Amino acid sequence: MRTAFVSQLIKEAEQHPDIFLIIGDLGFNVVEEFAKKFPDRFLNAGIAEQNMIGVAAGLAKEGYNVYVYSIANFPTLRCIEQIRYDVCYHNLSVKIVAVGAGYAYGSLGSSHHATEEMGMMRTIPDLVVASPGDPIEAKAITTLSANYQGPMYLRLGKAGEKQVHTTSFDNMMIGDIVALKQGSTGRSALLATGSILHYANEFISEKGIDTSLYSVPFIKPLNKQQIKELAQKHNNIIVLEEHQKSAGLGSAIIEQVSDMYASGEISVFPKIKRVAIDDCFYHLSGSQAFLRKNAGLVLHENMFE
Amino acid sequence: MITDSIVLANAIRKHSVRMVYRAGASHIGGAMSMADILGVLYSSELRYKPDNPQWDNRDRFILSKGHSCVALYSALALCDFYPIEHLDDYGKEGSFFLSHTSHYIPGVEVSSGSLGHGLSMAVGMALAGKIKKKDYRTYVLVGDGEMNEGSNWEAMLLATQKGLNNLCLIIDYNKLQGYGRTSEVLPLEPLSAKVQSFGWNCITIDGHNHDDIKRALAEAKQTTGKSTAIVANTVKGKGVSYMEDELLWHYRSPNEQEYNQAIKELEL
Ligand SMILES: Cc1ncc(C[n+]2csc(CCOP(=O)(O)OP(=O)(O)O)c2C)c(N)n1
Numbered sequence: 001m002r003t004a005f006v007s008q009l010i011k012e013a014e015q016h017p018d019i020f021l022i023i024g025d026l027g028f029n030v031v032e033e034f035a036k037k038f039p040d041r042f043l044n045a046g047i048a049e050q051n052m053i054g055v056a057a058g059l060a061k062e063g064y065n066v067y068v069y070s071i072a073n074f075p076t077l078r079c080i081e082q083i084r085y086d087v088c089y090h091n092l093s094v095k096i097v098a099v100g101a102g103y104a105y106g107s108l109g110s111s112h113h114a115t116e117e118m119g120m121m122r123t124i125p126d127l128v129v130a131s132p133g134d135p136i137e138a139k140a141i142t143t144l145s146a147n148y149q150g151p152m153y154l155r156l157g158k159a160g161e162k163q164v165h166t167t168s169f170d171n172m173m174i175g176d177i178v179a180l181k182q183g184s185t186g187r188s189a190l191l192a193t194g195s196i197l198h199y200a201n202e203f204i205s206e207k208g209i210d211t212s213l214y215s216v217p218f219i220k221p222l223n224k225q226q227i228k229e230l231a232q233k234h235n236n237i238i239v240l241e242e243h244q245k246s247a248g249l250g251s252a253i254i255e256q257v258s259d260m261y262a263s264g265e266i267s268v269f270p271k272i273k274r275v276a277i278d279d280c281f282y283h284l285s286g287s288q289a290f291l292r293k294n295a296g297l298v299l300h301e302n303m304f305e
Numbered sequence: 306m307i308t309d310s311i312v313l314a315n316a317i318r319k320h321s322v323r324m325v326y327r328a329g330a331s332h333i334g335g336a337m338s339m340a341d342i343l344g345v346l347y348s349s350e351l352r353y354k355p356d357n358p359q360w361d362n363r364d365r366f367i368l369s370k371g372h373s374c375v376a377l378y379s380a381l382a383l384c385d386f387y388p389i390e391h392l393d394d395y396g397k398e399g400s401f402f403l404s405h406t407s408h409y410i411p412g413v414e415v416s417s418g419s420l421g422h423g424l425s426m427a428v429g430m431a432l433a434g435k436i437k438k439k440d441y442r443t444y445v446l447v448g449d450g451e452m453n454e455g456s457n458w459e460a461m462l463l464a465t466q467k468g469l470n471n472l473c474l475i476i477d478y479n480k481l482q483g484y485g486r487t488s489e490v491l492p493l494e495p496l497s498a499k500v501q502s503f504g505w506n507c508i509t510i511d512g513h514n515h516d517d518i519k520r521a522l523a524e525a526k527q528t529t530g531k532s533t534a535i536v537a538n539t540v541k542g543k544g545v546s547y548m549e550d551e552l553l554w555h556y557r558s559p560n561e562q563e564y565n566q567a568i569k570e571l572e573l
Contacts, residue, residue: 025450025483025490028556044484046453046491047420073419107328107396109403111371111418283409283416286398 001157001195002030002099004135005142009067010034012146013041018093019146020059024049024070031069049074053082053094060092065146072100072114076153080120087151088126095145097154101131101194102242103282103291104158110281113291114155119247121153122220128152128174129220131249133197134161137178137217140169148174157195164201164215175223177230181213188236188304191216193249196242196297203299211238211304219249227256231266238303240275242292250274273303306355306385307348310515313383314344318544319571320379320392326564328396330404334554336376338479338512338539339446343380345518346444355385358411364441365430367414369423370448370477371406378402378410386412421454423447424474428460431472431532442526446475450482453491458503464532465504472532473525474505477512479541481552500534512537545570 010033013019020041021034035042041064045052049070056066068075075096076083087094098114105112122129130145130152132138138156145152164180180201183189189212192200197215204211212234216222230237239250253272260266277295286294307313321336351364368377375395382389387410394400401409405418414430417423427445434441447457464472478496480487487493500507506528510517518537525533541555542548545567559567 023484025453025485028484028552044490047450047482048453048455048491050455078419107330107404109405109407109418110416111405283401283403283407284398285394285396285400285403290398 001132001135001138001161002159004138005097005154005156006030006034008139008142009146010037012143013038016065016146018063018065020064020066022052022056022066022068024052024068024074026071027069049078050082053079054086056094057082057086057090057092060087060094061090065093065095065149067095067097069097069099072098072105072112073117076114076117076121083127084124088124091126091150093149093151095152095154097156099156100158101155102196103288103295104195106288106291107285109285110283113282115242115277116244118155118219118243119251122247122252126151127220128218129155130218131155131193132217133192133194133215134164136163136165136168137215140172141217144172144174155194161195162198164198172217175218175221177223177226178215178217179212180215181211183210183212185210186212186233188212188238189214189230189234190238190240191249191253192240193217193219194242196240196292200240200299207301209301209304216249219252222252222256224256227253228260228266231257231260231270235268235270236304237270237272238275238299239272240297240299242297243276245274245276245278248274248276250276275299307383310344310348313348313380314341315571316383317343317376317379319568320382321375322545322559322564322567322571324375324379324392324395326559327393328404329558330375330396331556331558332372332404333375333559334481334541334548334551335370335373335448335477335479337543337545337548338541339373339477340376340543341513341515342446342475342477342518342537343376345515345522347380347384349519350522351444352441353412355412358386362439362441365414365427365443367417367423367427367443367445368406369417369445370420370451371417372404374404374406377406377413381410381412420448420451421456424457424460427472427474428464428469431464431469432467434471435467435469442471442473444473444475446477448482449476449478449480449487449493450490452476452493461500461503461505468530469532470528470530473522474532474534476534476536477539478536479539481541481550481555483555485552497536500536504531506531506533507536508533509536510538512539513543
């Protein structure tokens with residue numbers, strides 16, 4: 001996903017002279033081409049993430065659309081106050097790009113597991129939180145972000161994620177929930193965000209499960225109309241994400257549905273099952289697949305009944 | 306238990322290369338640059354009991370540049386905290402040996418991996434030692450790139466305010482960081498003068514010369530009223546010709562041929 005992002009960003013930077021890229025002392029074999037093509041719009045801010053976000057806010061205030069690129073928790077949690085106050089409160093065009101969503105950096109351990117940051121980011125007003133499910137979505141969101149004025153968080157996988165979509169997006173809009181499969185009965189719907197989308201898709205195909213499948217590339221804002229339709233159409237919604245249960249996508253959907261139910265917009269409250277990390281850290285070494293399994297990010301056929 | 310620092314340092318290097326080779330892991334360069342420092346610390350300087358890693362009076366050692374964990378894991382195995390065969394588990398599924406320093410390993414004080422945390426924790430531990438009138442010392446090893454993080458400089462201010470002479474910071478000054486040369490990314494020079502201006506005692510040494518390292522650690526122990534920083538001039542990848550001073554070896558894992566050559570060079 002990081003290559004999908006960077007190669008699209010280079011294309012966008014050719015069109016948009018305001019695009020600026022800051023790295024936090026990483027991106028070896030990833031960002032070189034950008035740095036070479038646009039030396040005046042590239043900066044290595046060193047290993048100093050709080051300063052990096054502040055500087056990005058300053059550049060954005062002077063008219064740049066600034067992309068800040070680092071790993072997992074470093075451009076997010078490490079500098080969350082700069083994000084909240086400098087970037088979001090001033091509504092500046094800073095795009096925070098984190099590679100290594102969830103357990104993508106598996107055996108590197110908890111310092112590199114991005115499993116809480118989505119929840120923290122989605123509580124900050126005016127911040128768009130994007131979590132592409134495959135390289136095609138990553139590319140579309142990169143284009144969208146290049147044309148969007150305002151703060152945004154891009155939660156990317158790492159490298160080698162498989163494609164789920166077969167065609168590219170012409171026009172992705174913020175908040176879009178993307179239908180991938182329609183079940184015949186309309187009873188259950190599986191929603192996934194991030195690169196675990198691929199597993200969701202494989203699982204239902206292999207087991208021949210009759211369910212709808214949606215990719216949710218935006219955790220915030222959620223498209224209320226789409227959520228309403230989903231809740232009205234399905235009485236069993238399963239939400240899969242590589243993140244803590246608390247404050248993740250599943251929680252966000254429950255909140256929305258609950259509000260709609262409380263206000264009378266919907267009359268039935270569907271079952272909503274969250275498949276997410278159950279409030280714990282993992283301190284064992286292992287691949288992303290191993291850690292997902294250990295953390296219980298696994299689908300079962302009976303969930304769809 | 307190995308009491309010869311040179312023997313220990315060399316064994317650390319060999320095991321470190323073997324671990325990253327077997328696991329296909331990164332970050333060998335920074336493990337090699339600090340091997341001599343660990344060799345001296347664990348052969349003669351630190352006070353510890355391998356059969357009682359939580360011994361109250363042990364000296365505290367924090368590896369803040371947690372990506373260089375293979376060197377510390379090797380040192381601890383070689384100093385009998387656990388059997389050397391355990392190093393074979395490094396990077397395996399379900400193993401406690403993560404690719405960043407993990408406090409689930411006996412002898413490891415704190416987990417690290419997010420840079421710029423260790424010195425602040427070390428200040429806390431040294432301060433507790435002062436308040437409780439304990440005579441353990443606290444050592445913390447950081448990278449030169451890691452010194453970009455403002456948190457280190459905040460910690461230095463507090464250490465000075467508290468006069469923490471039981472605290473010793475060692476900077477592995479190997480002149481490379483994640484995406485370039487330290488002198489180009491965020492130049493630290495004049496580093497020693499900066500550190501001194503924060504109220505610290507600062508000693509600059511050749512971080513591969515064991516006599517130098519020993520002398521500096523002894524001076525740190527004698528220093529009153531302030532903390533000591535040792536600026537250790539080192540070479541990233543030290544000991545393996547093709548790794549030395551090459552950014553590539555922050556990322557790359559040796560292939561079979563490279564591994565064999567590395568071991569051959571380290572055996573001489
Ligand atoms: C807070 C934080 N930001 C970024 C990184 C990614 N990173 C890992 S190692 C490294 C370079 C470290 O350079 P240095 O401290 O000089 O270590 P050494 O050269 O000794 O390996 C970077 C940027 C990180 N681990 N933590």
